[in-house]
Amino acid sequence: MAIFSVYVVNKAGGLIYQLDHYAPRADTEKTFSFPLDLVLRPHDERVVVAFGQRDGIRVGHAVLAINGAEVNGRFTADGKDVLEFLSNPANYPVSIRFGRHRLSSNEKLMLASMFHSLFAIGSQLSPEVGSSGIEMLETDTFKLHCFQTLTGIKFVVLADPRQAGIDSLLHKIYEIYSDFALKNPFYSLEMPIRCELFDQNLKLALEVAEKAGPFGPGS
Amino acid sequence: NSELFTLTYGALVTQLCKDYENDEDVNKQLDKMGYNIGVRLIEDFLARSNVGRCHDFRETADVISKIAFKMYLGITPSITNWSPGGDEFSLILENNPLVDFVELPDNHSSLIYSNLLCGVLRGALEMVQMAVDVKFVQDTLKGDSVTEIRMKFIRRIEDNLPAGEE
Numbered sequence: 001m002a003i004f005s006v007y008v009v010n011k012a013g014g015l016i017y018q019l020d021h022y023a024p025r026a027d028t029e030k031t032f033s034f035p036l037d038l039v040l041r042p043h044d045e046r047v048v049v050a051f052g053q054r055d056g057i058r059v060g061h062a063v064l065a066i067n068g069a070e071v072n073g074r075f076t077a078d079g080k081d082v083l084e085f086l087s088n089p090a091n092y093p094v095s096i097r098f099g100r101h102r103l104s105s106n107e108k109l110m111l112a113s114m115f116h117s118l119f120a121i122g123s124q125l126s127p128e129v130g131s132s133g134i135e136m137l138e139t140d141t142f143k144l145h146c147f148q149t150l151t152g153i154k155f156v157v158l159a160d161p162r163q164a165g166i167d168s169l170l171h172k173i174y175e176i177y178s179d180f181a182l183k184n185p186f187y188s189l190e191m192p193i194r195c196e197l198f199d200q201n202l203k204l205a206l207e208v209a210e211k212a213g214p215f216g217p218g219s
Numbered sequence: 220n221s222e223l224f225t226l227t228y229g230a231l232v233t234q235l236c237k238d239y240e241n242d243e244d245v246n247k248q249l250d251k252m253g254y255n256i257g258v259r260l261i262e263d264f265l266a267r268s269n270v271g272r273c274h275d276f277r278e279t280a281d282v283i284s285k286i287a288f289k290m291y292l293g294i295t296p297s298i299t300n301w302s303p304g305g306d307e308f309s310l311i312l313e314n315n316p317l318v319d320f321v322e323l324p325d326n327h328s329s330l331i332y333s334n335l336l337c338g339v340l341r342g343a344l345e346m347v348q349m350a351v352d353v354k355f356v357q358d359t360l361k362g363d364s365v366t367e368i369r370m371k372f373i374r375r376i377e378d379n380l381p382a383g384e385e
Contacts, residue, residue, distance in 0.1 A: 011381065122383075149265060152379065178266045182262055
């Protein structure tokens with residue numbers, strides 16, 4: 001699973017399509033008895049592990065479910081505050097599932113808009129005239145590749161740093177967009193893409209690119 | 220095989236004539252429909268032809284006639300009649316696949332049968348930040364010897380420029 005996500009951003013910087021293509025990280029579910037040997041604290045809208053790591057539970061993991069029922073932010077499924085619930089010995093033994101919090105769609109929207117602005121900064125910082133915006137962003141766990149078309153739409157792919165052939169993948173995604181999104185008369189420009197065929201063909205293209213591995217699809 | 224295409228376009232125009240009863244309105248509708256096609260077609264064109272941005276109206280003219288028309292209609296119109304300022308030119312179409320087998324009747328003398336093409340060109344160029352005016356000045360359906368489309372560059376569209384183009 002070397003290609004992690006695909007984002008499509010419209011001209012105004014709004015996210016119009018998003019696909020996560022990685023296998024969900026293993027969540028860890030364990031049964032605990034009082035007292036809890038992990039230190040938990042609230043963070044944004046979640047309860048995360050602040051200190052204490054064992055058996056696959058890492059610092060930064062969020063509480064995803066208690067006794068099988070998914071938590072709702074900082075509250076359990078039946079509305080009780082998670083931290084209060086877990087500080088009451090009467091509720092033990094309890095089974096808690098921890099895992100890495102996945103980005104919510106609102107967070108993705110915000111990040112896409114931010115990237116749209118940063119992309120523009122890339123071309124403004126350039127000492128040369130007519131430079132493109134940010135084409136690649138590299139971290140130790142992934143590389144973000146961005147392709148902006150002449151009409152202002154951006155295709156962003158997050159992939160494994162060793163994955164090659166992303167340039168041709170970005171062009172392929174552009175072709176798939178021009179076929180299955182634009183040629184669908186019921187799809188309005190600049191709006192979120194909700195076309196089955198676009199999804200299916202995109203997933204196929206991602207699989208082809210991944211199979212080609214670190215050497216690229218021969219292009 | 221373009222028979223189905225010619226028939227479909229013909230059915231479209233005749234239905235519009237029935238719906239709107241007056242040629243001017245039909246021309247407007249064809250232009251609007253063409254515009255909607257153009258704004259979508261441009262992405263397909265850019266995705267498949269890998270053409271870079273044109274920085275000059277002459278380049279644009281070349282790309283339109285040699286690559287775009289060839290790709291979508293299978294014809295290569297010639298480019299003539301450049302204005303002195305380089306902001307207007309004509310596309311001369313020897314044959315127009317849309318009007319194979321078509322004859323305009325007398326009661327539709329002001330109908331611009333292929334007006335869809337004007338809308339397509341206008342919509343497509345608007346998406347790459349060029350505002351243009353496109354119109355037919357000669358039409359074989361009206362008795363002229365060739366079909367001539369006049370394209371005029373109005374201005375560069377500066378709002379909402381993609382980052383990196385200034």
